[in-house]
Amino acid sequence: MKLQLALDLVNIQGAIELVKEVKAAFPNLTVLADLKIMDAAGYEVSQASAAGADIITILGTAEDESIKGAVEEAKKQGKQILADMIAVKDIAARAQELDELGVDYICVHTGYDLQAVGKNSFEDLSTIKSVVKNAQTAIAGGIKLETLPEVIKQHPDLVIVGGGITNKENKKATAREMKKLIEQG
Template sequence: MKLQVALDVPTLDEALALARKVADYVDILELGTPLIKAEGVSAIGAIKSAHPNRLVFADLKTADAGELEADLAFAVGADLVTVMGTADDDTIKGAVEAGKKAGRKVVADMITVVDDRVRRIQEVSQLGVDFVEIHAGLDEQARPDYSIESLLVDGREAGVPFSIAGGVSVSTIASVKEAGAEIAVVGGSIYSADDPAAAAKALREAADLPPVGEELPTVGAR
């Protein structure tokens, strides 16, 4: 399993500062959707230039024009981009085509609630995405009855490559690994910590993950 940090901060300067602190302990640096909206796709290139030995994940959450938006992100250095798992199938196929051309990865983000999430996860996997992110957003996590276990149950049942985002912490990351996730995506547990580097290190240790290497990690399977 790989460890991904969501750089859910509002400015590029803050993102670069956070990335510098945690890069020794994470495999993937994710530019959150608000950061990309605020700073533009050039922020993707800035993070990649600063950390060429880390995968850079552009959380575009594309809902239309899949090939065009993915092309824009890949052109400036993104290694992975997201397309909404509930988008039109042709939108997802377009993003997948862009990934094939660029030799990069496309992730279907299942943040939107659907009637049968497992079925949709399986459907989008068949459309050619490299893996599916089973994702509970901040608003969903704020509900008093929220539990990360619902994400893990769907991941186990779907039987396709997946990542988990939504409440991953020191106390839950071992369960994420045991469920078979390829990637654990961590946001607030790192960026809200008094010492983000120590928090990232503790997460890696809690999941019994090997040290981060100097070579670019490999994730996903087309």
């Protein structure tokens, strides 16, 4: 289980400062480009790869041909594809399809709008884990230090945290505490 920091910031300078602050504590960071690709996937993956991304996101609702193009290009580049399940209606069926299409990660994601009405993705994560055979699992959206233990119980391969770290006064300490909890798993 790994911790991935999401930089949900519009302010580029603020994002750069945040990376500097956290990178000092965690020097071997994996870069996830959250492009949420929907079309022209091979091209988008090649561009993200050239820019230094290790993992690139595509929307789980994208056409199968787009998913195939993303996976093919990522394999060529030695990168990974994360399918973001935001707005997918039939989680189990689409997760199975994405698994067969060769994505590296399938990620349940509670977007801001659903977080605002008290939703989370814990049940969807359990559903995905029950149907996938090859892909790793990930969870994103609204994860905080307080909710992290519940996430850890389900053993996703990747836990993506944004505001749960970036909105804290001591970001480094919060990230370190989360990483410790994940490692104890």
